[in-house]
Amino acid sequence: MMVNQQQITKLSNGLTLIVEEMDAVKSVAYTLIVPTGIVHDKIETIGASLLLTELTTKGAGNRSSRELSEAFDDIGARHSESSSAYTASYSGSLLAENLDAALPLVADMVRRPQLPKEEIDNIRSLLLQDIYSIKDNPSRRVMNELTQLYFPEPFNRPSSGEAEGIGKITINELKELFERTYSPNGAVLSIAGNVNAVQVEKLIQNLFSDWKGEKIELPKFGPMPKRGMHHIQVEAAQLQISLAYPSTKFAADGYYASRVASDILSGGMFGRLFIEVREKRGLCYTVYLSTSSTSLSGVNVAYAGTTPERAQETFDVMMAELKKVKGTVTEEELSRSKANIKASLVMSEESSASRAGSNASDWWWLQRLRSLDEIQDSIQAVTFRDIDRYFEDYPCDQPMIVTLGSKELKYA
Amino acid sequence: MITKLTVHEKTLTNGLKLIGEINPAAKSVAMGFFVKTGARDETPKEAGISHFLEHMMFKGTESRNTLDITFALGNMAAKSNAYTSEEGTVYYAAVLPEYFGNLKEILCDMLRPSLDPKEFDVEKKVILEEIALYQDRPHYYLFENMSRDYFGNHPAGNSVLGTTQTVGSISRDEMLDYFERRYLPSNMTLVATGNYDWNKFAEDAENYCGKWQTGKVERTFSKFTFNKVEKNYKKKDLSQVHFAMLSEAPSCKEEERYPLGVLSVILGDGSGSKLYWELVDKGLAEAAEVDIDEKEDTGAMMVYAATEPKNLEKVEKILKRILKTPADFTEEELNRAKTKLLTRTVLGGESTMGRMRSLGHEWMSRGKIHDLSEYITSIKAVNRESILNALKKYPLTEWSEFRLLPE
Numbered sequence: 001m002m003v004n005q006q007q008i009t010k011l012s013n014g015l016t017l018i019v020e021e022m023d024a025v026k027s028v029a030y031t032l033i034v035p036t037g038i039v040h041d042k043i044e045t046i047g048a049s050l051l052l053t054e055l056t057t058k059g060a061g062n063r064s065s066r067e068l069s070e071a072f073d074d075i076g077a078r079h080s081e082s083s084s085a086y087t088a089s090y091s092g093s094l095l096a097e098n099l100d101a102a103l104p105l106v107a108d109m110v111r112r113p114q115l116p117k118e119e120i121d122n123i124r125s126l127l128l129q130d131i132y133s134i135k136d137n138p139s140r141r142v143m144n145e146l147t148q149l150y151f152p153e154p155f156n157r158p159s160s161g162e163a164e165g166i167g168k169i170t171i172n173e174l175k176e177l178f179e180r181t182y183s184p185n186g187a188v189l190s191i192a193g194n195v196n197a198v199q200v201e202k203l204i205q206n207l208f209s210d211w212k213g214e215k216i217e218l219p220k221f222g223p224m225p226k227r228g229m230h231h232i233q234v235e236a237a238q239l240q241i242s243l244a245y246p247s248t249k250f251a252a253d254g255y256y257a258s259r260v261a262s263d264i265l266s267g268g269m270f271g272r273l274f275i276e277v278r279e280k281r282g283l284c285y286t287v288y289l290s291t292s293s294t295s296l297s298g299v300n301v302a303y304a305g306t307t308p309e310r311a312q313e314t315f316d317v318m319m320a321e322l323k324k325v326k327g328t329v330t331e332e333e334l335s336r337s338k339a340n341i342k343a344s345l346v347m348s349e350e351s352s353a354s355r356a357g358s359n360a361s362d363w364w365w366l367q368r369l370r371s372l373d374e375i376q377d378s379i380q381a382v383t384f385r386d387i388d389r390y391f392e393d394y395p396c397d398q399p400m401i402v403t404l405g406s407k408e409l410k411y412a
Numbered sequence: 413m414i415t416k417l418t419v420h421e422k423t424l425t426n427g428l429k430l431i432g433e434i435n436p437a438a439k440s441v442a443m444g445f446f447v448k449t450g451a452r453d454e455t456p457k458e459a460g461i462s463h464f465l466e467h468m469m470f471k472g473t474e475s476r477n478t479l480d481i482t483f484a485l486g487n488m489a490a491k492s493n494a495y496t497s498e499e500g501t502v503y504y505a506a507v508l509p510e511y512f513g514n515l516k517e518i519l520c521d522m523l524r525p526s527l528d529p530k531e532f533d534v535e536k537k538v539i540l541e542e543i544a545l546y547q548d549r550p551h552y553y554l555f556e557n558m559s560r561d562y563f564g565n566h567p568a569g570n571s572v573l574g575t576t577q578t579v580g581s582i583s584r585d586e587m588l589d590y591f592e593r594r595y596l597p598s599n600m601t602l603v604a605t606g607n608y609d610w611n612k613f614a615e616d617a618e619n620y621c622g623k624w625q626t627g628k629v630e631r632t633f634s635k636f637t638f639n640k641v642e643k644n645y646k647k648k649d650l651s652q653v654h655f656a657m658l659s660e661a662p663s664c665k666e667e668e669r670y671p672l673g674v675l676s677v678i679l680g681d682g683s684g685s686k687l688y689w690e691l692v693d694k695g696l697a698e699a700a701e702v703d704i705d706e707k708e709d710t711g712a713m714m715v716y717a718a719t720e721p722k723n724l725e726k727v728e729k730i731l732k733r734i735l736k737t738p739a740d741f742t743e744e745e746l747n748r749a750k751t752k753l754l755t756r757t758v759l760g761g762e763s764t765m766g767r768m769r770s771l772g773h774e775w776m777s778r779g780k781i782h783d784l785s786e787y788i789t790s791i792k793a794v795n796r797e798s799i800l801n802a803l804k805k806y807p808l809t810e811w812s813e814f815r816l817l818p819e
Binding site: 024025026027065066069070072073074075076077078093094095121122123124125126128129130132133135136137138139234235236237238267268269270275278279280281282283284285286305306307310332335336339340342343344346347349350351352 | 437438439440470478479482483485486487488489490491492506507508533534535536537538539540541542544545547548549550648649650651652683684689692693694695696697698718719720744747748751752754755756758759762763764
């Protein structure tokens with residue numbers, strides 16, 4: 001299935017460059033993953049890494065904040081810089097002919113940011129507003145609460161940071177965090193689009209080969225918190241129902257079975273949850289299960305939002321479906337889900353941003369690239385036995401449940 | 413810069429318009445029905461019926477029940493969905509080329525729904541939940557209310573979702589009547605993009621849709637007259653406040669849409685715009701944006717900001733100061749805005765789904781084929797003079813103001 005050429009180059013400083021040549025597009029996309037993120041923040045100042053990534057965009061190299069932004073706009077590049085739990089990502093999409101002009105800007109931000117002290121309060125204010133905005137949006141808020149209760153510290157930290165910690169961050173702490181975590185050692189730069197791999201490599205050698213830094217280790221994953229049921233009382237039109245329980249790690253044993261299993265429960269409009277909760281009973285508008293995995297852990301998250309009068313039934317039907325799936329998967333469901341995953345894979349080949357992103361994340365978590373063929377073959381190879389073993393190993397027995405709204409639910 | 417792809421057009425004898433763009437290098441085929449009916453075509457009593465009907469298209473036909481449709485789409489791994497706006501209703505799906513034959517048959521079948529009474533009752537509950545869901549989202553809550561109050565009697569302000577009351581009282585017979593009036597082939601366009609055979613597509617469309625009853629469908633146009641409105645809405649327990657201003661702007665059929673579209677990017681693009689530097693970069697507003705909402709017979713320039721209560725006054729002052737002199741921009745700002753728009757269009761056109769949407773919307777709203785190079789020429793041609801000329805017609809001096817505040 002794969003026709004695009006890929007080239008992997010490891011620079012001596014630990015940075016990995018991945019280039020995928022795509023002839024059918026005019027665009028190019030890049031993603032640079034830097035090994036910094038919320039898990040590396042001090043417990044007193046959770047959110048420091050968010051502030052730092054934002055601060056790297058406020059002037060870098062010899063360009064001011066505005067000049068940097070204008071340089072991106074001059075070439076029409078759509079770009080974003082953000083931090084999450086484990087990483088900071090610098091990514092963008094643009095016409096391929098402009099890549100030479102965009103990458104020096106990225107190199108400046110991650111290597112030579114000016115980190116101007118006077119910008120800190122402005123960014124702080126934006127981060128706090130994002131926290132307020134989550135508080136005002138019940139569906140986002142319930143997911144935030146679920147993450148905090150489900151994972152062990154520091155993996156449970158809210159992706160928006162914590163208001164109190166954000167208030168305390170100083171420029172010295174940010175400079176220290178920058179020195180410690182903005183390192184090429186373990187960083188991944190993934191480029192996909194209408195480019196020539198040899199030329200890109202030359203450009204990257206020039207921009208990044210003399211970047212130096214230590215290897216940053218991820219924290220160890222501690223024991224999982226005890227799971228139970230939690231309710232947050234607020235007045236709202238709908239009750240938010242969310243729950244989480246374990247799944248496999250990324251690309252580990254059983255991982256491909258987990259992808260198929262997740263699709264059987266919640267793929268497209270034909271997943272069991274959608275059919276049973278919405279199509280047959282009209283209990284809600286949104287209901288889904290999503291499975292996400294890293295090399296450290298995997299989790300299944302299920303969600304539904306519904307008016308309080310129908311919330312108990314919604315919850316009961318969801319739980320029943322999640323529990324009874326083992327041993328009841330049909331031949332048709334299995335082949336439908338495999339086909340669905342295949343279609344998503346093939347269609348992703350039309351998008352340079354999607355190719356750059358998935359190559360970057362493969363390398364970051366696995367230190368290798370899975371070809372589309374490999375993924376496709378692994379999905380095809382999943383059998384009933386694999387699926388049943390997955391449901392046996394990762395049952396929805398004792399999920400962490402968080403509800404938010406005007407009414408508490410009962411869970412037998 | 414752009415590889416020219418072949419575009420085909422055909423109109424079936426019953427009036428159904430077919431548009432196709434063939435891209436042999438694409439990995440998929442996307443197909444969509446664009447129906448020129450939406451919230452603006454509803455009577456006050458019918459509010460929400462277009463959107464409700466959109467849901468019913470997935471709920472059974474003469475030969476298939478809900479689950480047959482769901483599984484048939486699932487078995488061909490279709491990425492399918494639908495949406496309704498004030499101006500139109502769109503049903504679409506993308507599949508790998510080997511499934512395109514099946515997709516054509518089922519999507520055409522779906523567009524003649526049986527409106528099964530049992531399914532009608534089940535789906536009504538889903539819609540009521542959707543209404544409740546948006547009640548809990550401050551941003552939508554403001555937009556829904558201000559759209560009604562800004563447009564007043566003009567149908568552009570009609571609510572897509574409708575209300576609990578209107579949706580609650582819509583009957584199956586009323587929906588059937590609406591369907592028979594609005595879903596006639598002369599009011600629909602079928603678009604396909606990607607890697608497929610045009611002749612076979614046109615032949616299949618004739619087979620599946622050629623017998624659809626023909627007839628005339630009308631849309632009532634009315635003149636929008638701007639009246640300055642100022643309104644505050646309240647919601648409990650809000651930590652942020654939301655502010656919006658609206659002024660009259662070109663419709664999707666007027667040439668002024670290009671210069672004013674570029675101007676809206678200069679003023680209020682998500683990053684690097686005037687509002688961005690004065691409000692977001694300074695930490696005063698979490699979001700501050702300018703957009704043009706283009707309808708068929710009118711349009712609105714919309715300014716929006718979300719901020720903390722303590723900053724609202726300051727944010728409003730800054731917004732109003734910037735909008736007082738909209739033409740106060742440099743040549744560099746103008747060029748950057750044009751480059752941004754052009755790049756977005758080219759990148760958006762790289763997926764078959766993206767092209768299908770552009771072709772369908774352009775035909776539905778303007779009766780034209782969306783030609784990428786023509787669009788690029790129109791944007792490139794925008795200069796200070798054309799912006800100033802457009803501002804003569806739409807001066808952006810009068811604004812209605814809306815706020816969502818904590819109760």
